[in-house]
Amino acid sequence: MPLFPEDIFTEPTDVDPDTLANLGPLRRLAGEWEARTGVDLNPKADGPERRVYIERVLFEPIDPQTNGPQLFYGLRYHIHINTEEEDITFHDQVGYWLWEPATGLVLQTVAIPRGQVAIASGQAAPDADRLVLTATRGQTEYGICSTAFLEYAFRTDSYRIEILFHPDGSWSYVTDTVLTVHGRAEPFAHRDQNRLTRTKEAVPNPLAQIVTAKSMGRAKS
Numbered sequence: 001m002p003l004f005p006e007d008i009f010t011e012p013t014d015v016d017p018d019t020l021a022n023l024g025p026l027r028r029l030a031g032e033w034e035a036r037t038g039v040d041l042n043p044k045a046d047g048p049e050r051r052v053y054i055e056r057v058l059f060e061p062i063d064p065q066t067n068g069p070q071l072f073y074g075l076r077y078h079i080h081i082n083t084e085e086e087d088i089t090f091h092d093q094v095g096y097w098l099w100e101p102a103t104g105l106v107l108q109t110v111a112i113p114r115g116q117v118a119i120a121s122g123q124a125a126p127d128a129d130r131l132v133l134t135a136t137r138g139q140t141e142y143g144i145c146s147t148a149f150l151e152y153a154f155r156t157d158s159y160r161i162e163i164l165f166h167p168d169g170s171w172s173y174v175t176d177t178v179l180t181v182h183g184r185a186e187p188f189a190h191r192d193q194n195r196l197t198r199t200k201e202a203v204p205n206p207l208a209q210i211v212t213a214k215s216m217g218r219a220k221s
């Protein structure tokens, strides 16, 4: 069986407007989250620095997206991190988490305002309690792309995220970002981890809101 269909133009006809009902394993991420228990290991001139951080994450359902016949349901996310000691942002990250129900493909796009982007991919069942996604520098599909300075000074060779969903509704992650730091013989394991608690439920995606409003209007008239 070929991986992709011959017809790359025809879009699916069975698209459900309600993203929250079709997010598979990503459903448990929707909403707003907070934790003060993050731990970061980052590269400094004198060696690894360990910092505890405060994290706020927002995952908003987006309307269904198609690439020809390929259908994704997803979340747009924003991670904001700071620390007790400093007011300045410690880490900021935006992107999308996407789920393709037809194949079990899970994608995370990562954009970091130090001039870096990545697409990580993995496979999961709709009710998975664990997600593992990876991106590798040099790959054209699920790769990592950085500024010329980062390529020279802090080359990012790989990225891996593992998420665990817990029975109490919280979720935790560990990210492993392997950096080749200029002048250092050994790769640096830049690791971040946290466990987050929900502070707000998600609101439905824009199309689902429109469909609901229209059906309520029809019901009134």
Ligand code: HEM
Pocket: 040, 042, 043, 044, 053, 081, 090, 091, 110, 112, 114, 116, 118, 150, 154, 155, 156, 159, 175, 177, 179, 190, 192, 193
């Ligand atoms: C919770 C997530 C993360 C936190 C809190 C965090 C925090 C940090 C901090 C504090 C530094 C040191 C900055 C400095 O010395 O000026 C750093 C360096 C770096 N991080 Fe992260 N990071 C996170 C995730 C990531 C991810 C996901 C990637 C890439 C996929 C990444 C790529 C890098 C790179 C390339 C550097 C070296 C550049 C530099 O030090 O200027 N980080 N990170």
